[in-house]
Amino acid sequence: MFKGTIDVKSLRFIGAILILLLILPLIFPRFYIYMLALIFVTSLLAMSLNVVLGHGMIFQFHHGVFYGVGAYTTALMLSKTSLPMWLGFVAGPIAAALVGLLIGWFCIRLTRLYFGMLQISLGSLIWAIAFRWYAFTGGDDGIHGIPLPSLISSLNSAYYFILIILVICLVALYLILKSPFGSTLEAIRDNPQRCEAVGVNVRRHQLKAIVIATFFAGVAGVLFVVLEGSVFPDLLFWVLSLEIFIMCLLGGWFTFAGPVLGAAIMVSLRTFVGIFTEYWTLILGVILILLIFFLPEGVMGYFLERFRPQARELAEGRGE
Amino acid sequence: MELGQGLDLASLGSQLLVGLSRAMILFVVCAGLSFVLGVLRVPNVAHGSLYMIGAFAAYSIFRFFGSSTAGFWLALILAPFVVALVSLIAERALFCHLYQREHLMLLLFTFALMLIFGDLVKLTWGPEYCSVVPPKMLRGSISVFGSSLPRYNFFLLIVGPLVAIALWFFTNKTKIGKVSRAAAVDREMVGVIGINVSWVFAAAFVIGCYLAGLGGALVVPTVSVCLGMDHDIIIEAFLIVTIGGLGNMWGALVGSLIFGVTQSLGVLFWPQFAIVFPYAAVVIVLLLRPRGLLKSVW
Amino acid sequence: MLQVEAVDKSFGDFMAVCQANLSVGKGELVAVIGPNGAGKTTLFNLITGQLWPDRGRIAFKGEDINGLHPYEICKKGIARSFQIVNIFPRLTVFGNVQVAVLSQQRKSSDLFPPARNVAREQTDSILDSLGLSDKATHTAGSLSHGDQKILEIAIALGNEPEFLILDEPTAGMSPEETAATLELIMNLASSRGLTILFCEHDMDVVFSISQSIMVMHQGRTLIQGRPEEVRENREVQEAYLGGR
Numbered sequence: 001m002f003k004g005t006i007d008v009k010s011l012r013f014i015g016a017i018l019i020l021l022l023i024l025p026l027i028f029p030r031f032y033i034y035m036l037a038l039i040f041v042t043s044l045l046a047m048s049l050n051v052v053l054g055h056g057m058i059f060q061f062h063h064g065v066f067y068g069v070g071a072y073t074t075a076l077m078l079s080k081t082s083l084p085m086w087l088g089f090v091a092g093p094i095a096a097a098l099v100g101l102l103i104g105w106f107c108i109r110l111t112r113l114y115f116g117m118l119q120i121s122l123g124s125l126i127w128a129i130a131f132r133w134y135a136f137t138g139g140d141d142g143i144h145g146i147p148l149p150s151l152i153s154s155l156n157s158a159y160y161f162i163l164i165i166l167v168i169c170l171v172a173l174y175l176i177l178k179s180p181f182g183s184t185l186e187a188i189r190d191n192p193q194r195c196e197a198v199g200v201n202v203r204r205h206q207l208k209a210i211v212i213a214t215f216f217a218g219v220a221g222v223l224f225v226v227l228e229g230s231v232f233p234d235l236l237f238w239v240l241s242l243e244i245f246i247m248c249l250l251g252g253w254f255t256f257a258g259p260v261l262g263a264a265i266m267v268s269l270r271t272f273v274g275i276f277t278e279y280w281t282l283i284l285g286v287i288l289i290l291l292i293f294f295l296p297e298g299v300m301g302y303f304l305e306r307f308r309p310q311a312r313e314l315a316e317g318r319g320e
Numbered sequence: 321m322e323l324g325q326g327l328d329l330a331s332l333g334s335q336l337l338v339g340l341s342r343a344m345i346l347f348v349v350c351a352g353l354s355f356v357l358g359v360l361r362v363p364n365v366a367h368g369s370l371y372m373i374g375a376f377a378a379y380s381i382f383r384f385f386g387s388s389t390a391g392f393w394l395a396l397i398l399a400p401f402v403v404a405l406v407s408l409i410a411e412r413a414l415f416c417h418l419y420q421r422e423h424l425m426l427l428l429f430t431f432a433l434m435l436i437f438g439d440l441v442k443l444t445w446g447p448e449y450c451s452v453v454p455p456k457m458l459r460g461s462i463s464v465f466g467s468s469l470p471r472y473n474f475f476l477l478i479v480g481p482l483v484a485i486a487l488w489f490f491t492n493k494t495k496i497g498k499v500s501r502a503a504a505v506d507r508e509m510v511g512v513i514g515i516n517v518s519w520v521f522a523a524a525f526v527i528g529c530y531l532a533g534l535g536g537a538l539v540v541p542t543v544s545v546c547l548g549m550d551h552d553i554i555i556e557a558f559l560i561v562t563i564g565g566l567g568n569m570w571g572a573l574v575g576s577l578i579f580g581v582t583q584s585l586g587v588l589f590w591p592q593f594a595i596v597f598p599y600a601a602v603v604i605v606l607l608l609r610p611r612g613l614l615k616s617v618w
Numbered sequence: 619m620l621q622v623e624a625v626d627k628s629f630g631d632f633m634a635v636c637q638a639n640l641s642v643g644k645g646e647l648v649a650v651i652g653p654n655g656a657g658k659t660t661l662f663n664l665i666t667g668q669l670w671p672d673r674g675r676i677a678f679k680g681e682d683i684n685g686l687h688p689y690e691i692c693k694k695g696i697a698r699s700f701q702i703v704n705i706f707p708r709l710t711v712f713g714n715v716q717v718a719v720l721s722q723q724r725k726s727s728d729l730f731p732p733a734r735n736v737a738r739e740q741t742d743s744i745l746d747s748l749g750l751s752d753k754a755t756h757t758a759g760s761l762s763h764g765d766q767k768i769l770e771i772a773i774a775l776g777n778e779p780e781f782l783i784l785d786e787p788t789a790g791m792s793p794e795e796t797a798a799t800l801e802l803i804m805n806l807a808s809s810r811g812l813t814i815l816f817c818e819h820d821m822d823v824v825f826s827i828s829q830s831i832m833v834m835h836q837g838r839t840l841i842q843g844r845p846e847e848v849r850e851n852r853e854v855q856e857a858y859l860g861g862r
Contacts, residue, residue, distance in 0.1 A: 059424075106607060109610065110610050110611075113363075113566075114562070114610055114611065117558065117559070117562040117606070118562075118603075118606045118610065120555070120558065120559070121559050121562070121599060121602045121603055121606060122603055124555055124559070124599050125596065125599040125600060125602075125603055128593075128595045128596045128599050129593070129596055131595070132592055132593050132595060132596065133593075134592075175729065175730060175732070176729055178732045178733060178734075179728055179729045179730055179731070179732060179733055180720045180725045180726055180727070180728040180729075180733045180736050180737075181726065181727050181728060181729050182733065183709075183713060183716065183717065183720070183733040184717060184720060184721070184726040184727070186706075186708070186709065187706050187709060187713070187714075187717040190706040190707060190708050190709060191704060191705070191706050191707075193668075193704065194700075194704050194705070194706065194773070195689075195717065195721075196668075196687065196688040196689050196692075197666065197668075197688050197689075197692060197697075197698060197700075197704075198689075198692060198697070198717060198718040198721050198722075198773060198774075198776065198777055199689045199692035199693050199718070199721040199722065199777055200689055200717070200721050200726055201687075201689050202689070205726065205727065208727060238555060239551065242365075242431055245428075246428070246431075249428065254708075278442075279439045279442070279443065281435045281436075281438055281439045282435065282436055282438075282439035282440065282443075284432075284435050285432040285433065285434070285435030285436035285439070286432075286436065288428060288429075288431065288432035288435065289414065289429065289432045289436075292418070292421075292425050292428055292429055292432070293414075293417075293418075296421075296425065
């Protein structure tokens with residue numbers, strides 16, 4: 001059934017990386033392990049955005065809201081209720097997907113720019129409520145000291161937990177994007193009018209994509225809680241949403257794993273540059289400008305373009 | 321949950337006036353954003369940063385002239401030109417090369433500008449709060465509806481409509497203005513009749529940024545000037561421009577009034593969640609009229 | 619099979635279609651002709667749901683279809699190709715046709731198995747019958763104009779329609795390509811039992827293959843009838859054929 005989806009060479013490569021990632025906590029100091037775990041969480045978030053952005057050309061300008069909703073839901077359930085912890089973990093993505101469905105349903109009636117604007121306003125509303133509702137959400141302080149299951153409360157165990165969930169999610173996303181659902185989504189991206197003419201209910205399809213994307217954003221939110229043990233209103237703020245946007249572009253938004261690369265680059269740069277200077281935003285701005293002028297398809301997109309002709313010959317040679 | 325106290329006509333009236341004067345500043349800023357949006361069809365994310373630069377520049381000019389009355393007025397006049405100059409440099413050096421690209425790239429470019437300007441401001445002025453005291457004639461307050469309203473707010477209530485009139489005059493009566501309006505609707509046609517579209521865009525961009533700077537200079541006596549002003553104002557400006565109708569100057573006015581008034585009323589009725597009122601108003605407007613209240617330019 | 623009755627459509631002050639009538643029987647090959655701006659594409663857009671009529675009735679197999687969305691009308695069995703090439707440029711030729719086939723098989727939202735293994739036979743057979751098999755893995759955007767026009771038709775076929783609307787299928791083609799495409803269309807009509815409605819500018823083509831011709835002029839239907847009737851009609855001769 002899954003024959004030919006991915007070739008042996010790539011599988012070996014991925015396997016090698018996985019093994020490397022698994023043994024790293026035994027070698028690297030805490031600082032790097034923490035940063036890697038943060039990269040994992042951010043990668044998942046960026047990948048979730050790219051489901052609708054790169055593969056669907058839906059201008060989800062405020063994707064961060066769903067990340068924040070997932071994180072806050074889990075945080076609130078773990079710290080304010082005595083319900084079983086796994087329930088809190090599951091509630092996060094579901095809440096994110098429900099909010100995604102609600103906001104998506106309102107926004108999907110509109111075209112691109114208006115879609116983005118309405119989403120920003122709805123998202124800002126949620127941010128404003130979370131920011132001010134001190135009693136419930138901790139206001140601008142956020143919530144700290146969230147109790148976590150002892151199994152994953154140490155940094156190393158959190159690292160492994162996050163890595164495992166990330167891999168599962170990536171596999172799921174890969175299958176989804178390579179499925180008929182995914183190829184129809186990409187067709188909608190390229191020519192929504194034609195898709196309508198061939199019988200696709202474009203709005204409903206896009207809405208389904210949004211629900212999927214926001215679900216995985218919620219998962220990323222839960223992973224954030226596992227890693228940090230706290231949540232802040234910044235997770236819901238629009239600047240974060242734009243940063244995720246940039247990660248997708250940086251890595252290559254028309255590729256599958258581009259966002260992962262983008263997230264890795266952004267998080268590591270931010271961490272390392274932050275050691276030397278407090279003007280990280282300036283550097284990020286310059287990088288973005290360089291990207292716009294010289295690498296509009298992103299880093300991975302650029303490399304794929306250079307090596308794609310060879311890849312296609314290989315594919316045709318295999319008779320696919 | 322506690323409701324604001326003093327819910328009588330006097331406080332209602334004065335809060336309304338406060339809201340209206342705040343709306344005037346929002347209007348000046350949003351008119352600029354809307355203008356650029358209308359002509360270039362790109363929402364300028366850096367608009368808030370230019371507002372902030374205007375505020376800081378006004379502060380510096382004010383201090384340069386010994387914090388005097390003359391200094392205040394000079395700051396008000398010169399600061400927007402400083403901002404216009406900065407925007408002209410950015411436009412001619414980088415922005416104009418992107419006009420052929422898709423709008424998403426232009427949007428991202430303005431976002432990059434926002435990041436860069438934000439840190440440049442931090443570099444130049446540091447992270448402290450700055451404040452400016454208005455000249456004597458605008459200090460203090462006037463008694464109205466039984467409570468006091470700062471004089472400076474009245475000043476704003478006069479300046480706002482003046483800017484509106486000046487803008488209207490500009491877009492309808494001057495050649496540049498009319499050409500800009502034409503370019504907003506059909507840039508190819510404008511190019512065909514021999515006008516350099518690139519220069520039209522440059523002019524529109526600079527004018528829009530000038531207004532951002534003016535808004536920043538005007539707001540200075542009423543708030544503490546600090547980093548983060550750009551983040552706060554840009555979201556509000558975007559939302560206002562969207563509910564007003566993209567590119568529509570009167571829409572920017574209507575949107576600003578709605579935003580400013582709901583915010584000040586929110587302070588009166590539910591101080592803790594005052595900030596939610598304008599956002600909720602925006603959401604309601606967009607749900608009922610997703611394309612904005614007034615017609616968008618395109 | 620398709621009945622268009624007294625349909626009006628205006629854009630502001632401009633009346634694009636006025637009291638248009640059209641009747642297409644099952645299995646027929648019907649052409650719509652008229653000068654540029656006569657309203658042919660608007661009429662097609664009204665039938666397939668991209669536009670909604672101001673007045674009048676459009677019925678397919680006896681059922682009213684005005685006011686339905688394009689994707690709903692497609693599911694009823696009507697497919698169309700577009701005058702200006704309207705393909706999926708980033709997808710492969712195979713992918714282009716597959717989108718339609720998936721939609722027809724109601725598999726557009728399936729999450730497994732991977733798309734490359736789904737609906738292969740149908741997609742391949744369509745590509746085969748239109749001579750596009752050897753280009754299946756090429757990116758659609760890289761095809762020649764003539765091939766793209768054929769791809770247009772291939773995509774429409776992916777929906778396994780009963781009724782096929784072709785909007786200027788040979789526009790921009792060389793004479794050889796035109797002849798080949800026409801033979802294709804005639805074969806489709808006979809082998810798949812398709813009912814075809816098309817519009818064309820090449821009069822030789824139209825008069826040689828159609829069983830019924832509808833003439834439009836300034837948004838109105840002048841006449842619909844067999845080729846000989848239309849050729850003899852004086853109004854048509856004056857308005858369009860230049861008094862031949």
